[in-house]
Amino acid sequence: MIQGMRIPEYVQIKDVSPRDGLQAEPTIVSTDQKVELVNRLTAAGVPVIEVTSFVSPKWLPQMADAEEVMRRIERKPGVRYSVLVPNPKGAERAFQSQPDEITVFVSASETHNYKNVHRSISESLAGFAEITEMAKDAGVPVTAVIVTAFGCPYEGRVPQSQVLDLAAKLTGLGILDITLGDTIGVANAVQVYDMMEAFQLSLPMVRLAMHFHDNRGTALANMVAALMAGCDRFETALGGIGGSPFSPGAGGNLASDDAVYYLQEMGIRTGIHLEQLLEATRFLESVIGHAVPSRVYRAGGRMTPVGPEGDWHE
């Protein structure tokens, strides 16, 4: 009996290019350009956009205009404009800008968390407890990203149980929207599929999202594995920007363009208009001044038969 591939009918894309993408760019992008990028993502139909990050400008000068960007973007009803916060101090700033959700982040591996935010995982969680209290008062939902969830540059492979334990602590703080980040692009299909199943079994209340980096060209393959295990939320970045643009084989994010194209070809709805998204990529490329890694942007999205007279070489 033909079963068919068991996949979701709708997938929610959260585009993180204005934050995770631009923070990795060497060029400082102007506030005008950031606002236009977010507006173009909105116009293309992206349902959730990570607009900026309320980190100290000392650490990330690229995000120093967080308040201004949040004030100037055109908000479309129904679209969620999300912001990243590293700690309670950042959250305080963030709430002033009326985000639709705020996102906290913690590493699955102790060493990476310390290198990234200069505190232990427990110290990060203590901060989240404060933040969720503030969020309750402000009426803003909190989501969390567990970074290095599949592998850590310092500790290597991260055990599944370590990720589940950390996620359980997040649910204890009332955070049920959790994203797993493959920060250095080392996840594989089996690991992703099994992780997804383990969450469904032990933390069925969690709404899990996946955030794949593409250092080794594995991001789309990992997305297929996640989809087949029932995952219906992905974080991607326009053009595939992000990661470190200075390292060879640059490991950007899964490109929103590539993800949306492939989901559309699979018959999965995203509500995103691919051609308009590719227009936004064209704009992004002009802003950052170098080629983006997106494959569909380069090769063209739809198959357009050239007809019997077309020129074709195998």
Added chain:
Amino acid sequence: MIQGMRIPEYVQIKDVSPRDGLQAEPTIVSTDQKVELVNRLTAAGVPVIEVTSFVSPKWLPQMADAEEVMRRIERKPGVRYSVLVPNPKGAERAFQSQPDEITVFVSASETHNYKNVHRSISESLAGFAEITEMAKDAGVPVTAVIVTAFGCPYEGRVPQSQVLDLAAKLTGLGILDITLGDTIGVANAVQVYDMMEAFQLSLPMVRLAMHFHDNRGTALANMVAALMAGCDRFETALGGIGGSPFSPGAGGNLASDDAVYYLQEMGIRTGIHLEQLLEATRFLESVIGHAVPSRVYRAGGRMTPVGPEGDWHE
């Protein structure tokens, strides 16, 4: 209950770089270099190698030394050295070189077949009937590739039934080893998975292999879908070469390096030694004189934790 991802324990990789790869290269590669490429693939543990093609040198000058390459390669017992033939004339030449198998090819779409080999699909099949007779006498197995099996540049999306009908005709000629080629890189996971299931249902005697091109970065994702539907044979090319090196966003083959790395990470055996394969890629790159698209070759295969003192930027 945790099911785990249902995948094969062993996957057979057929490296087609000496043929499908080199034929697309503008530089003429010397016979010595071709022989060394095949020998390096053998040394890395590749179980099946597509060594060359017995086409007219008029059409493909790059393959004019087919006989000499076949004579000079070092054959390792157990490894299958395969050759491509376009017609009975090519097959006659091929059998002289004692291949372990010969491969014929036909398009799923009439227009593409005509453009590619200047005959109709029925004329191609008539030629295969002659070839299988010759092969029986020579005691050499015949395999077939159905190209444009997922999409055709002239006719667009190719219906599944068209591929099944053509495959059924091939089985009628005694050809049970059949490869489906996504020649222009337009397949998606659902299409691949459903195709695989349809073959299992209507042509269960066929040993199906998949051959994905990577024009839109979808080849590895399509491999995951095929694996999950039970496919355990893939054709890949060292370094990801192949396709048209002249078009932007060059659509090469799925890189053997990337496929082997990812399968290995998933815990699937291939018998191939990744580090030796990457050495072969280094050699290949020096021969063709330009960067290969393989991602793992660029980024490094294994995750090597740098330890707590390492330098890391998110």
